[in-house]
Amino acid sequence: MSVPRFWRKLDSRYNLKGTHCVECGEYFYPPRNTCVNCRRQGQIEAYRFKGTGEIVTYTVIHTAAEGFEKQAPYTLAIIKLDEGPSLTAQVVGSSVNAYIGMRVRSVFRKLGEGGERGMIYYGTKFIPVDG
Amino acid sequence: MTIGIVSYGAYVPRYRIKIEEIARLWGDDAEALKRGLMVYEKSVPDVDEDAATIAVEAARSAVARCEIDPSRIGAVYTGSESHPYAVKPTSTIVGQAIGATPVMTAADFEFACKAGTAAIQACMGLVSSGMIDLGLAIGADVSQGAPGDALEYTAAAGGVACIIGKKESEIAAIIEDTYSFTTDTPDFWRREGMAYPEHGGRFTGDPGYFKHVTNGARGLMEKIGTKPEDYDYAVFHQPNGKFPSRVAKLLGFSKAQIEPGLVVPKIGNTYSGSCLMGIAATLDQAKPGDRIFATAFGSGAGSDSFSITVTDKIEEIRNRAPTVAELIKDPIYIDYARYAKHKGKIRLS
Known part of the structure; x- marks a missing residue:
């Protein structure tokens, strides 16, 4: 990932910052500037997600993409946040196997790095609430 | 004037390696080492944890414990001897990740194991002079011990953040x-x-x-x-x-x-x-x-x-964030091979 591309979304990745439509109550992550339900009648405000949710589905990656080899095997999951939106993220920090419906919470971790000389990408991953 | 700790937060990675496991590899006497060092196991960071992620987790815990508005923090100083960048402050990452940026000063401190307390002293000075409202001082490390070196038995990972302020109604511990x-x-x-x-x-x-x-x-x-x-x-x-x-x-x-x-x-x-x-x-x-x-x-x-x-x-504030005892209970024990992977001692290319 290029440095500017990461930097533009940095605050959203670090702090799970999305948006919320005051009109219909829907939450968006990543943030949307326009509500998909209310269109021009929508009233969008910035919102920081609590960081809790549950696993909708997951897979264990053994053959990792370039830059992620050291982390393999790792669990990649679709997580539904308690406010509604779903996102794809790693579930880390436990010897317990992930399962559908597992409660998770957000943590601050290293997502990757641009080789030995490149920048280090930080952001949000998830750990089991009870493990 | 009263200066003190408004809040504090700690973080310890969940993984541990026992002295016996390190001693097994190098042929050392584990019992003699444990008697001599009075250390039985040490914390190990996950593959995606470094001094910056530990500093952020400790700082978030400190903010959660006192429930202050992070934009009141006017200085973030992170002390470490394992800053992930040689040039680019860990404190900028922490400031952004706790929502204290952009109106704040930041710098990284280094003084072996006392960089965190040096950061507390700097915050005490800035707070008492009235230059800032609150200061955030952190000590965080993923310390290094060469394979087979005596330091390998004790060099661990963890961090603590302290918010320093001078409003008497907010201070939990007067310095x-x-x-x-x-x-x-x-x-x-x-x-x-x-x-x-x-x-x-x-x-x-x-x-x-x-x-x-x-x-x-x-x-x-x-x-x-x-x-x-x-x-x-x-x-x-x-x-x-x-x-x-x-x-x-x-x-x-x-x-x-x-x-x-x-x-x-x-x-x-x-x-x-x-x-x-x-x-x-x-x-x-x-x-x-x-x-x-x-x-x-x-x-x-x-x-x-x-x-x-x-x-x-x-x-009032103590139970709003995990205590050190809660953080260190229920560890996941790993062997030397996994420890070597977590610590980046295995090079893939």
Whole structure:
């Protein structure tokens, strides 16, 4: 990932910052500037997600993409946040196997790095609430 | 003017490696090592944890504990000897990740194991001068020990963050005074670009740790007219269990005074987080009115001493974030192979 591309979304990745439509109550992550339900009648405000949710589905990656080899095997999951939106993220920090419906919470971790000389990408991953 | 700790937060990675497992690999006598070091296991970071992620988790815990608006924090100083970047401050990452940016000053500190307490002193100065409202001082490390080196048995990972302020209604622990003792002593160092530090073997004891800790501690007690028996608790930098136990005895503090803050047997030496981890563990159980004496030591070498009195506020904030005891319970034990992977000792290319 290029440095500017990461930097533009940095605050959203670090702090799970999305948006919320005051009109219909829907939450968006990543943030949307326009509500998909209310269109021009929508009233969008910035919102920081609590960081809790549950696993909708997951897979264990053994053959990792370039830059992620050291982390393999790792669990990649679709997580539904308690406010509604779903996102794809790693579930880390436990010897317990992930399962559908597992409660998770957000943590601050290293997502990757641009080789030995490149920048280090930080952001949000998830750990089991009870493990 | 009253200056003090408004909040604190700790973080310890969940993984541990036992002394027996490291000793197995190098053919050392684990029982002799455990007796000598008074360390039984040490914390190990996950593959995606470094000093910055640990600093952020500790800082978020400190913010959660006191429920302040993070934009009130006017300075973020992170002390570490394992900053992930040689040039680019860890404190900028922390400031952004807790929502304190952009109107704040930030810098990284380095003074071996006492960089975190040096950051506290800087925040005390800025807060007392009125330059900032609140200051955030952090000590966090994923310390390095070369394979087979004596340091490998204790070099651990962890961090503690302290929010320093001067509003009496917000202070959970008053810092009555601080005192530092610093000399140029080559007891431990790491050269630019080197992966692991070097140490002066037995030279690190008397000319390094004991000289600086005793002079710093006695200096503060003389300055403010206190004696060891005036304190309910004491915390000394804990590179192992033996050094703080011996220095406490030398200074006239009892085993009971240092016991609550002595966390090194279970998690190892968290370097910049070490003394602060002891302070955090003590604050976790101290009662209003209790007095805590603390001396941090950093190789190179210097010590920072603090005289602290706990206020009523501690009872209100204590349980809003995990205590040190909660953080270190239920560890995941790993073998040396996984430890080597987590610590980046295995190179893939």
